[in-house]
Amino acid sequence: MTEVLITEVVLRDGLQDEPVTVPAHEKVRLARGLVDAGVRALEVGSFVSARRVPQLADTGEVLRALLPDTPACLHTLVFTERGARQAIDAGAKSVRLVVSAGDGHSTANAGVPAAAALDRLAGCAELLTGAGVALEASVATAFACPFDGDTEPDRTADVAAHLGRLGARVVHLADTIGAARPSRLRAVVSAVPDELPDVPLGLHLHNTYGRAAANAWEGLSLGIRRFDAALGGIGGCPFAPGASGNVGTDDLVDFFHGEGIATGIDVAKLAEVRDQVGLAVGHRLGSALAAISAVPAPLR
Secondary structure (H helix, E strand, O other), rough: OEEEEEEHHHHHHHOOOOOOOOOHHHHHHHHHHHHOOOOOOEEEEEEEEOOOOOOOOOOOHHHHHHHHOOOOOOEEEOOHHHHHHHHHHOOOOEEEEEEEOOOHHHHHHHHHOOHHHHHHHHHHHHHHHOOOEEEEEEEEOOOEEEOOOEEOOHHHHHHHHHHHHOOOOOOOEOOOOOOOHHHHHHHHHHHHHHOOOOOEEEOEEEOOHHHHHHHOOOOHHHOOOOEEEEHHOOOOOOOOOOEEOEEHHHHHHHHHHOOOOOOOOOOOHHHHHHHHHHHHOOOOOHHHHHHOOOOOOOOO
């Protein structure tokens, strides 16, 4: 039976675009509920400017609370050497380096064009590797940029290859604004292995235009077995116009299980945590199953 790894990003990508700031103790409670539901990889925050993203200012506190007794892999995001040092000080075991393929989004998100952001990440990678922290990486706007338009496959492949040379053991390609179609996803994903032959790929999908399930299926056909999702479909990038609607973890699990693809997630427990996320943010969630208060389908 085919099995996929879903990395739950609701505590980072989900909450970073919310108008409310969820307290650290509530994030810890949600994280423990997700792990109890069978989630094996979890993004718990991002070491970024508290002024620009106040919702994630407590990432170090959340990580320290979870590390001693959490069996799941806990990721945090890093863009700068300052963030890398904060991650090390907080005891991070795994970090994702993030860079945009599009210069427009890179400038809005990281303050510098993509080439400069990649150069900056070299110092981050050196610091983290020296501290024994495992590295993953994400290429934002891997398929389309809200400022620059479609991202050329060769550009995404070049950025992914650069991240591989920095030591990333997995590289995730992000459809940051949910604009990719299966044909475009295939073109970009197919271009990467030539430049990055020995590093597995993951997909970070948004459902802005309702294409996430189709793109996930296309990714599966291309051999991808790692997917990011945010419970309830909340979140997005505050520095990317139109970047709303992560693919809902509940929707993605429902889709995979319906096709006989294992996730290792207890669907009843997942739905319980989804309802808790809705209470924490104080509004209706965006996933299809949240709208009808449905429990994802069990694996057949």
